[in-house]
Amino acid sequence: MPTVKVRMREGKKQAIGKSLKAIVYRLKNNPTQPRRNSGFFVGVVMQDVEMMKLALRLARKGEGKVSLNPMVGAVVMKNGNIVGSGYHQKFGEPHAEINALNQAGKKAKGGILYLNLEPHSFYGKTPPCTDSIIKAGIKEVFCSMLDPNPRVNGKGIKKLMDEGIKVNLGLLADEAKRLNEVYLKYITTGMPFVILKVAQSLDGKIATLTGDSKWITSEDARDYVHRLRDKVDAVLVGSKTILKDNPGLTIHEKRGRNPKRIILTANGFIPPNSRILCDNKDGKTIVVTSKITPFLKGCGAKIWEIEKTKSDQINLRKFLKKAGQQGIASILVEGGQETFTSFLKERLVDKFYYFLSPKITGEGLDTFGDLKIERIKDSLELKDLTLKKFYKDYLLIGYPDWRN
Ligand SMILES: NC(=O)c1ccc[n+]([C@@H]2O[C@H](COP(=O)([O-])OP(=O)(O)OC[C@H]3O[C@@H](n4cnc5c(N)ncnc54)[C@H](OP(=O)(O)O)[C@@H]3O)[C@@H](O)[C@H]2O)c1
Numbered sequence: 001m002p003t004v005k006v007r008m009r010e011g012k013k014q015a016i017g018k019s020l021k022a023i024v025y026r027l028k029n030n031p032t033q034p035r036r037n038s039g040f041f042v043g044v045v046m047q048d049v050e051m052m053k054l055a056l057r058l059a060r061k062g063e064g065k066v067s068l069n070p071m072v073g074a075v076v077m078k079n080g081n082i083v084g085s086g087y088h089q090k091f092g093e094p095h096a097e098i099n100a101l102n103q104a105g106k107k108a109k110g111g112i113l114y115l116n117l118e119p120h121s122f123y124g125k126t127p128p129c130t131d132s133i134i135k136a137g138i139k140e141v142f143c144s145m146l147d148p149n150p151r152v153n154g155k156g157i158k159k160l161m162d163e164g165i166k167v168n169l170g171l172l173a174d175e176a177k178r179l180n181e182v183y184l185k186y187i188t189t190g191m192p193f194v195i196l197k198v199a200q201s202l203d204g205k206i207a208t209l210t211g212d213s214k215w216i217t218s219e220d221a222r223d224y225v226h227r228l229r230d231k232v233d234a235v236l237v238g239s240k241t242i243l244k245d246n247p248g249l250t251i252h253e254k255r256g257r258n259p260k261r262i263i264l265t266a267n268g269f270i271p272p273n274s275r276i277l278c279d280n281k282d283g284k285t286i287v288v289t290s291k292i293t294p295f296l297k298g299c300g301a302k303i304w305e306i307e308k309t310k311s312d313q314i315n316l317r318k319f320l321k322k323a324g325q326q327g328i329a330s331i332l333v334e335g336g337q338e339t340f341t342s343f344l345k346e347r348l349v350d351k352f353y354y355f356l357s358p359k360i361t362g363e364g365l366d367t368f369g370d371l372k373i374e375r376i377k378d379s380l381e382l383k384d385l386t387l388k389k390f391y392k393d394y395l396l397i398g399y400p401d402w403r404n
Helices: 010-016 018-029 046-060 096-108 129-136 155-162 173-179 181-189 219-231 239-245 316-325 337-345
Strands: 073-078 081-087 112-115 140-143 166-169 193-200 205-208 234-238 260-265 285-289 302-305 330-333 351-356 364-366 382-390 393-400
Touching (some): 046 073, 046 081, 046 096, 046 112, 046 173, 081 096, 096 129, 129 155, 155 166, 173 181, 181 193, 193 205, 193 337, 219 382, 234 239, 234 337, 330 337, 351 382
Parallel strands (some): 112 140, 234 330, 285 302
Antiparallel strands (some): 073 112, 205 364, 351 393
16 A cells, blocks of 8 residues: 655645545555556546545635636645645636646656646647646646637647656546536537526415515525625626615625626616615626616616517527626526526526525415426426535525436
8 A cells, every 4th residue: 555645835734724634544544456557548546536536626716716717726746745736716827737836846747647627738818738737747647527618628638648648538527527517618608607596485485475585595595695606707686676675786795706797677677776786886787688778878887788589588598698708607597586487498597506495485476487387297307416404494406407
């Protein structure tokens, strides 16, 4: 069994924290298998899996900060020691590989690099990472998946292999795809990843008969929603939610930065004294409409004019295309019923955050309107479910069955 020593400076130890200690413990206590040499994908040892898990955990630290880029983490190993690690911290700043290689310095020569995404091989905001990997003298690379960005898509891996670096592709690929689900949708379709966030009572209502919805869920659950907002590029509501609830759609300062705030109104009206217009110092409010009224022209928000469908609705597909072109890679749709229903009818939802409160309201506003489903076998079914508990409420996270 190989012994694993980890030598790092105090500051770095703190940064990686407990996760690294746990990995070292598991490495020391798990027998490893001999590495098999079998061409493009070699057999992996426990150590490879653990290092890739660490790369994935490091990558997630960039969540909400690297859009429109993917989240990437990197670990450099040499003779059983971690000699460098890093992640892509902010859009426009150095990529994960560079941070890890810089930390490793000369120790990277002859080492193994673990990455959750293929390194890029073109000049963009930063020089090609493949060049730095080659220059550092890395002898082997483990990479979870190819980068589907047409400018990369296999070219990075090929460049490394052409230089005689051994490349192993596919380690923890499912985890890597899940981690970068937003990036993968955006880079392959040009449209944002749409997350539908519902807060409903046990009997399926998002508001009472009077339209009151404050608050269906507990403070803990609402606190979590603020953290979700920090991770997306934009939040979206329908005009009647502005009318009824007057939400600010902002984040408590301590919890992160404000995403863009989008309101849908086919008729071009939102109350002039609404918080979303009055608290728009950061200029992040966008009104999406099919009718630019004189009021909207002077309201201080950005206005996007999107054509209507035959049923007088804003064409949501066209809206999402425009949002993608404007650099929005993820949208959290927060309600209300008409808005949820129109996204769902068009099958434009990629993920659900479904908060279920133990309250019962009786008659009220259903979460969804008519979805034109007549048979149970045609109903939408969520898959890949995760359940979390927030004080009294449950959160079900899942994916619609039309996503593969
Ligand atoms: N519990 C929760 O999770 C939750 C979250 C949010 C809201 N709510 C509650 O839900 C209620 C409001 O829901 P609601 O169903 O009445 O209204 P809503 O969905 O908030 O707003 C509907 C309006 O949004 C615009 N709109 C939505 N989808 C559109 C589309 N595809 N194309 C064009 N315009 C579109 C239209 O605006 P115009 O009429 O201006 O054209 C439509 O009348 C409130 O009582 C609120 O408290 C609950």
